[in-house]
Amino acid sequence: MLKTFWKYALIILIVSLFPVVINLALYQKIFFGKGNDWLSFWGNYSGGLISAIVAYIVANSQIQKQQKLDLVKEKYARTINQLPALLRIKIELEKYIKELHNVKNEREGFIQRNGGIRKKAEEYDSPEEFFVAKVEGVPEYEINEKHYEMELPQSNCFTYLEKVENIYLHIDLITCFNFYSDFSKAMNYNIVLADKKWAEQDESIKGLISNGQFAKLRVLTEQMGSTYHETTVYYDKKKSCWETFYEEDMLSKFNEVFNRLDDEITNVKQIKETGDVSLIDKVGS
Incomplete structure (x- = not known):
């Protein structure tokens, strides 16, 4: 956006200063020929130049608008098609x-029916406590290896x-x-x-x-x-x-x-x- 602003500002500045430069050149007699002839030539030239610049600005603006419109149409189509x-x-x-949900409930129900998860040996405070402790619950490996019937995802x-x-x-x-x-x-x-x-x-x-x-x-x-x-x-x-x-x-x-x-x-x-x-x-x- 900032680059576009400075581009158009430079064009406007050049167009604004151009007549001043021509006027100084004519009166300083830098060019050969009569002033009126040169004035007429530069008037036609600058008029054509200004028209070309205006046409370029308008065309460029239309192209940018069309590009944005095409992008919106494309995004609209993709959005609807999904x-x-x-x-x-x-x-x-x-x-x-x-x-x-079903597998989670089945697993937790299995653990509950079997008295919870059995404590591991490293979870006891001492080896003595481990050997005298009452064996309760189901081992973790038995919980992990349990088989569940689940519907597999479709291939596509x-x-x-x-x-x-x-x-x-x-x-x-x-x-x-x-x-x-x-x-x-x-x-x-x-x-x-x-x-x-x-x-x-x-x-x-x-x-x-x-x-x-x-x-x-x-x-x-x-x-x-x-x-x-x-x-x-x-x-x-x-x-x-x-x-x-x-x-x-x-x-x-x-x-x-x-x-x-x-x-x-x-x-x-x-x-x-x-x-x-x-x-x-x-x-x-």
């Missing part, structure tokens, strides 16, 4: 919140996020969707069944060794190692997901993002119904 995606995201997010759900215009809402939605994807996959993994599979593989290996069938031993050993590694990885994922769930209060974050998404949908609907482009600034604010 509505179907926003509605689809709302359905998904509502489902995620319900699933997280992330494509809807690409249409969200509000950058801050966009980022928070990606955070929520990523967390739910990792959380639901971890909770659906059944460690008890995996341990049972590992035990069966262990028995099979013992049987192969006792029968002298060493040809199949390598393959089965690799399968057993793979099962153990997979179980270890998923236990760590379950533990990490639950820690994030409680430490970052993810359920509250999901609800907060859901409310902002609902407000965004309301604003977009209002813009679509009224056609009022001045409301676009409300979207993404």
Whole structure:
């Protein structure tokens, strides 16, 4: 804005001083020829110059106005076109919140029914207290490895996020969707069944060794190692997901993002119904 001001100020100054310079030049006899002829020439020249400058200013102003208008139209179109995606995201997010509520209640109910979380050895004041203490509650590892049936996110759900215009809402939605994807996959993994599979593989290996069938031993050993590694990885994922769930209060974050998404949908609907482009600034604010 300041550069534009000084540009036009310089043009006006040049145009204002030009006749003065011409007048001084004519009367100081710097140029050859009659003064009236030169005055007529410079009058026509300066008149054309001024007309060109005015035309440039007007054209430049019109171009800038058109550019702003095109930007507003483009933003209006993007704002309206995101509505179907926003509605689809709302359905998904509502489902995620319900699933997280159910799993949270199931976990806490399991802990309550089993007398709470069992104290760890390091939580006792002394080794003596640990050895004489009554064993109560359920071990933390048993709580963390518990299997929960959760609905997994749809494979195409992330494509809807690409249409969200509000950058801050966009980022928070990606955070929520990523967390739910990792959380639901971890909770659906059944460690008890995996341990049972590992035990069966262990028995099979013992049987192969006792029968002298060493040809199949390598393959089965690799399968057993793979099962153990997979179980270890998923236990760590379950533990990490639950820690994030409680430490970052993810359920509250999901609800907060859901409310902002609902407000965004309301604003977009209002813009679509009224056609009022001045409301676009409300979207993404």
